Amino acid sequence: EAGVAQSPRYKIIEKRQSVAFWCNPISGHATLYWYQQILGQGPKLLIQFQNNGVVDDSQLPKDRFSAERLKGVDSTLKIQPAKLEDSAVYLCASSSPTANTGELFFGEGSRLTVL
């Protein structure tokens, strides 16, 4: 079974530039999460999708971050304009509530460095 795919793995940009991250969850997983993990901290939820609808985006800095999951499958997270404090690993995860297992699968993450 293919895992959660993310790209790019690494990105370096200057502040005020924009960046986009892509995630393809495990096939059939209805729930998709984007997390931000700053070095030394646990993952922080940015946004949770159920199919193509947003379940929770309360911690998403909406003035600069946006995310979409138009067809309920893959998802894109965008940051525009980036700030220094956005340097982090952006993790995508998926789970299948319909299977009632609640198991969570993570991608390898996209490491962003803002200079």
Place this chain on the structure above:
Amino acid sequence: KNEVEQSPQNLTAQEGEFITINCSYSVGISALHWLQQHPGGGIVSLFMLSSGKKKHGRLIATINIQEKHSSLHITASHPRDSAVYICADLIQAGNQFYFGTGTSLTVIP
């Protein structure tokens, strides 16, 4: 809001030692996950449990629902066990996860 606390934050052990990492949470949950993150690597799910105990190789996870507490044990620790271990609990309503800050484990040969 659910609070998930882990201890210790950092742990250094000699190869072969028995290791315990603790996790406590503040509200009732559907399941608790133990995750492993190697430096520069992605996060891998080790265990998902809602009661009792699970074992996989040298890893054992236990949970006490009444006390809202879980432990991850590593027997006969090895340098390749060096990683950050994160507990996360699942609130079934809304399928939401809350993460601890992680325990950074270093096993010295």
